Amino acid sequence: MANAVERLDSEITNKIMLDLTRKALGASEALLFALFNQAPISILILDPSGQATDANDSFRNARRIETNESLARLNVLRDTSCIRSGFTHLVEPAFRGRICKEYECSYICTETDPPDAVYNLTAFPVMESGSLQSVVVLEENVTARFNAEKKALHLSIFDPLTGLPNRQHLLDRIADRLAYMERYSAHDALLLVNIDRFKIINDARGNLAGDNLIMQSGRRLRNALREIDFIGRTAADEFAILLPLEGDTPEKNGLKILSAAERLRQTLLKPFLIDGENLPVTASIGITFFPEESATATGNRDTPHYALARASTALHRAKDAGGNQCAFFERGMGMNAKERFTVERELSEENAEDGFLLYLQPQVSRNGTVVGAECLIRWQHPVRGLLAPGSFIPIAEDSDLIVKIGEWVLRKACIAMTQIKDTQNNFRISVNISPRHFMKPGFKDWIIALFSEHSLHPSRIMLEITEGLFLSNTEVAIRKMNELVDLGFVFSIDDFGTGYSSLAYLKKLPLRELKIDKSFVQDAPDEPNDAALVESIIAVAQNLGLEIVAEGVETEQQADFLASRGDMLYQGYFFGKPVPAADLLSNLATQP
Known part of the structure; x- marks a missing residue:
């Protein structure tokens, strides 16, 4: 900008x-x-x-x-x-x-x-x-634009009901702490606090009573914490708390955190005054430490999503045991180290690419015309069958395996585009580029050679990036983007609105397109806060002259809401599920 x-x-x-x-x-x-x-x-x-x-x-x-x-x-x-x-x-x-x-x-x-x-x-x-x-x-x-950006920034990192940081803000905070811990020997505890049987209370007393309970619960938990502690709301009935640990032994830290968790649980046992009545509730708490010892011992990096998954697994253990209690994560409760190692080893094998399949999910205009598609990958595993990316991509992202997968997808995208480039002049394929792949020293020369090999103009494939690209070496990443844009490449920022730094970087980035994350699109027609956030994001994109793609459009109501707010493309199950690339490309020939 x-x-x-x-x-x-x-x-x-x-x-x-x-x-x-x-x-x-x-x-x-x-x-x-x-x-x-x-x-x-x-x-x-x-x-x-x-x-x-x-x-x-x-x-x-x-x-x-x-x-x-x-x-x-x-x-x-x-x-x-x-x-x-x-x-x-x-x-x-x-x-x-x-x-x-x-x-x-x-x-x-x-x-x-x-x-x-x-x-x-x-x-x-x-x-x-x-x-x-x-x-x-x-x-x-520029007051109007400035205020719109400021409002969108606040809505993107804070929960509108409680005023607490939201889930993405939590993940960013864990990422910051993990980066700090790479330089200094330190550990933190992550607690997930869930209100037991909240859905029953919400259904019986109504949404307003449920919202009141959540707001009071958030205030109680916040008041029970220290200034250095972090609390956020991560789900309808769930709060996340980060507790920095001192340099004691793991045993002493474990006792301290268990004591703190029990104190928080007791804090929520006092009845809440809801609609003039005292409402008793209980809470379950899942606890994990990060970075995880097994990850650091094997040279792997812990991740925010992995830490949150461990705490969630521990929380489910507490609830399965009857609720109203605390539980620590223990190795073996989720995917254990052996299973993770097996996936990494199988992805590392020379013939692993033989099982990869390219899928495409259409991007359409409001009248239903397919004008583009996003590349997605599936893995036809010889034993476990067809695997969705969620079962292996998070593991690959912790190593250079994600580079190997990224190169395969981009090569296949180029091949797919060569099949239709002469008959579908305005069709464009989008490909996700991982931060690890993009920041490789030879990435620029490699992608230039790839497009030259297939005689493709760089603008025919949209390179999708996320905020993870800018967590470190921000200036280097922006410089590389500018160099590629000067050569004709085009960039899109994916999952926009899920991170608090989006707006800070948006002005500096040479972008062509902005994708609105599905988490905001899904509830926008019915939730005023989500609607306001989507409208703010659209306003920012329009002011910057960016093309817009709305992800996760699954209903006609969502599509109508978006269509009434501006011109954009739509991606989601309402317009088309991901299908094998060959199927979508063959259907283009019959499109009116």
Whole structure:
């Protein structure tokens, strides 16, 4: 986004300087006056002393300046309000002959400035024979976009009911802690707290009573924790808590965490006042430590999803035992190390690719025309049959096995595209690129050679990335993206809205497309908070000129909701399930 704004500012700067030059040469003053006053951005002209000498209609209207006398009272280098608000500091370099640009800044330069306005600002000097003649300030009001982004950011990382961090925020926090633990020997505990029989309570008392119970439960748990502890809401009736551990022995830490978990469980035993009645509830708690000892001992990395899965397994053990109790995760309760090792070994075998199958899920326009597809993989296992990616991709992501799989998928996508590129000019295939694969030193040369081998223009395949690409070496990742974009490659950001850093990176990324995560799409027609989040994401994408794909569209109601909010493509079971690539490609030939 910053690149687009810089280009816009550069174009406007050149335009203004050209107009001023024409004015000096005697060009039509009427035309210049019209251009000056009809410009959609605010323009302020200052003399070398900082005194305002002129302003266009956009500036005057925004500040409610009705007379030249009011404008003449403005001196940006002397006025106290300009100095205190920082406006003087922003434009002062222009008085020393420099062009200055600032984005998303707030300031006061007149007494009638709108409160809390946010601007993109450019100030540049106008020189003649080496002497400063005037300073031109260009100002774009971006308050609406800024507030939409701010709202979308908050909705993407906090639960709207309790105000607590949401599941993705929790996963990001665990990722941060795991990164810290790679440098320092430390461990944390992850607790999942589940309200027993919440569905029965919610059905019997109603959704409002259920929401009230969840809000009160969240407050009690938060008040029972330390400042350094973390709590979030991860599901309708579930909270997650991170407890940093001190450098004691595993046995002592285990006793401390069990004591803390029991204290939290007791906190929830006191009846809740719901609709004027005291409602007794119980809670079950699953506990795990991370990073997991078995993972670090074998040289593997623990992951946020794996830690959450372990805590969930422990929670189910507590509930299966009758609830109202705490349970630790123990190796063997979920997929044990032997099973994980077996999957890794089988994926490492030379002939493992023989069992891989390419599936495509269609991406369609609102009228049902298939205009693209996303690549998905299946594994035809010789013993266990057809495996969905969830049974082996998470394991592959912990090693370079994901690179091997990623290369296979991208090769197959190129082959598929060569079969239809001459008859389906606007059809595009999307391929997920893992962070580990993208950050490989030779990735750029490899993908260029691959597309050259198949005589494909880079734009025919959309490269889908996720925020995981930017958890480390952010600048390197963005530089590699820009290099590939310069060669014609196109990028999409997948699962947008599930991570708190999405908006922070979105402005910097050379993207063509944004995909709205299915978790927001599914409840958008019925849940006002999800609807507001989807609308905010759509607004951000439209403001940035990005194409939009909505994932997980499974009902006509969801499709109608999205269609009423803007132009986009749809992906989901309502429009088409994933099918073998050959089947979808053959069907394209019969598509009207």
